[in-house]
Amino acid sequence: MGHSSTTDVLVVGAGPIGLTAAAELRRRGVSCRIVDRLPAPLPFAKAVGIQPRTLEIWDRMGTVRAVLDAAVPMRGQITYVNGAEQPRIDLVLPPEVPYRFAALPQYETERILGEHLGRWGTAVERGTELVSFSQDADGVTSRLHTPSGAEEELRTRYLVGCDGAHSIVRKGLGLSFEGGAFPEEYMLADVEADWDLPYGYSLRAMHLDGAGAVDDVLVCIPLPGRGRYRMSMKVPPELSTAQQAAAAADGVVHGLQGGRAPQLADIQTVLDRLSPTPTTASNIRWSSVFRISHRIVDRYGHGRVFIAGDAAHIHPPTGAQGMNTGIQDAWNLAWKLALAVEGAAHPGLLPSYDAERRPVGEEVVGRTVRHASAQGVQSDPEDADTLMLREAQLLVGYRGSPVVDPPGEGPGPRPGDRAPDCGGLTSPIAVAPLRLADLLREREHVLLLYGTGLDELARTARESSGGRVGTCVVLPADTPPDAPAGPAVLPAYHDTGGEFARVYAAEQPTAFLVRPDGHLGARLSPPTPHQLAAHLATVFAPTARH
Numbered sequence: 001m002g003h004s005s006t007t008d009v010l011v012v013g014a015g016p017i018g019l020t021a022a023a024e025l026r027r028r029g030v031s032c033r034i035v036d037r038l039p040a041p042l043p044f045a046k047a048v049g050i051q052p053r054t055l056e057i058w059d060r061m062g063t064v065r066a067v068l069d070a071a072v073p074m075r076g077q078i079t080y081v082n083g084a085e086q087p088r089i090d091l092v093l094p095p096e097v098p099y100r101f102a103a104l105p106q107y108e109t110e111r112i113l114g115e116h117l118g119r120w121g122t123a124v125e126r127g128t129e130l131v132s133f134s135q136d137a138d139g140v141t142s143r144l145h146t147p148s149g150a151e152e153e154l155r156t157r158y159l160v161g162c163d164g165a166h167s168i169v170r171k172g173l174g175l176s177f178e179g180g181a182f183p184e185e186y187m188l189a190d191v192e193a194d195w196d197l198p199y200g201y202s203l204r205a206m207h208l209d210g211a212g213a214v215d216d217v218l219v220c221i222p223l224p225g226r227g228r229y230r231m232s233m234k235v236p237p238e239l240s241t242a243q244q245a246a247a248a249a250d251g252v253v254h255g256l257q258g259g260r261a262p263q264l265a266d267i268q269t270v271l272d273r274l275s276p277t278p279t280t281a282s283n284i285r286w287s288s289v290f291r292i293s294h295r296i297v298d299r300y301g302h303g304r305v306f307i308a309g310d311a312a313h314i315h316p317p318t319g320a321q322g323m324n325t326g327i328q329d330a331w332n333l334a335w336k337l338a339l340a341v342e343g344a345a346h347p348g349l350l351p352s353y354d355a356e357r358r359p360v361g362e363e364v365v366g367r368t369v370r371h372a373s374a375q376g377v378q379s380d381p382e383d384a385d386t387l388m389l390r391e392a393q394l395l396v397g398y399r400g401s402p403v404v405d406p407p408g409e410g411p412g413p414r415p416g417d418r419a420p421d422c423g424g425l426t427s428p429i430a431v432a433p434l435r436l437a438d439l440l441r442e443r444e445h446v447l448l449l450y451g452t453g454l455d456e457l458a459r460t461a462r463e464s465s466g467g468r469v470g471t472c473v474v475l476p477a478d479t480p481p482d483a484p485a486g487p488a489v490l491p492a493y494h495d496t497g498g499e500f501a502r503v504y505a506a507e508q509p510t511a512f513l514v515r516p517d518g519h520l521g522a523r524l525s526p527p528t529p530h531q532l533a534a535h536l537a538t539v540f541a542p543t544a545r546h
Helices: 014-029 050-063 065-070 106-118 168-173 244-245 262-274 322-342 352-373 384-391 436-440 456-465 499-503 529-536
Strands: 004-011 030-037 076-081 127-136 140-145 151-161 176-192 202-210 212-224 226-234 254-258 281-297 306-309 443-448 469-475 492-495 510-514 520-524
Touching: 004 014, 004 322, 014 050, 014 106, 014 322, 014 384, 050 065, 050 322, 050 436, 065 106, 076 212, 127 168, 151 168, 151 322, 168 306, 176 262, 202 262, 212 262, 226 262, 254 443, 254 456, 262 281, 281 352, 281 492, 322 352, 384 520, 443 456, 456 529, 510 529
Parallel strands: 004 030, 004 151, 076 202, 151 306, 443 469, 469 492
Antiparallel strands: 127 140, 140 151, 176 226, 176 281, 202 212, 212 226, 254 281, 443 510, 510 520
């Protein structure tokens, strides 16, 4: 056995989910190591769709600008069925949502998140594999196999498995991973096409047989670069990986398969059949055969060990939900873990990770399986606006969570819901209007006080959280600009255009507790210090409150 060492948290897997978890832990001062068995990042454009909710997360983390520099917009989808153009789908969202849909190759997402993590002096330990782990009441002991061939024993307080569909952490916990596999196999390729499709639109071209079932399909997602797309299509028999899939060691058949990679000619054959206009593919950067399963675990962790992303849920890539869902898993877990490491978390806070995120995973698996087996997203019964918000992951919420107040009745966002962004906030210093996102960026819990004379609540927030809740006052539009905003110690912003009041349906003095992950923990109207203290007592440990 090699040497032994200690750190607060070990993150296994350095894809977008592991990098998010590690960056959010390090940003909060938690010591953390992140390992990946691969010697180098994969240069593949695997998960490419970036949801508006993920961009909001990256804004809160402080890394969105690098993404905006590298991504391309996703404006909608053009659909053809048996050669006939169908009504175009435009990806439209309400004006207060600050970001739209985007596409970015997964290796770029990993580069940006890796550089972000590097701000705290933490780098991915490559070629390092988790062999086994055991846990007791005080921590987790992991055995790592390092690039030199040595073994290291690592003692941590927590272990987070972001190690994909074949997760060693999930298997080590003995979690069930129920579901099934789709029989279809697909080719994925990163290529250029010389057609004149409108910029920022994806293409879905289908052929239906006599019974109306899809027997041929081509899906193309735009990537950064001229005429560049990530294309997926059905596999011809000569490229089938069915035999090796049947022999998969752990029975989980999902993701990129080994075997002969599709060539440009294989891609061109499908384009000749399904492309709406004659086109020539060129510059193949990468290709693979992939298969799809749909599975979800019975719980997202046990004791001091947790899993996130593909380790917990796998499903069809329809609507680009997987990576985005995993990033939210990691984000939800990281702020809770950080408080637990500090000794500042209520005992019920860490278990709320499973309570909040597993229902989301179940919903995503169910929905993507439904869309994959029918004719795409259009098969959903919801109205178009609701469907778009759901695909954008803006409707993900935690109503009924054990660490969130009961939602109650009334308009506007309720406890558990995403805290929406809005604009038009000004102050005597910041005369150019700010967005709410500007006030929340790189912060933890924030108490938003709408109205005047609520300064006692700020003191309650501070005392009930050991100084871990910041306060911000939003003054109603009709407050005179020179009126005192209560005690001068509280930052105050004017809701100049009434946008905050409209989006939050705030008509009287109201307190909103915004969690580090951008969801509302409480909505108190009219607010009292007692109610606020009672809510914070479900989040913070008694020792944190003094």
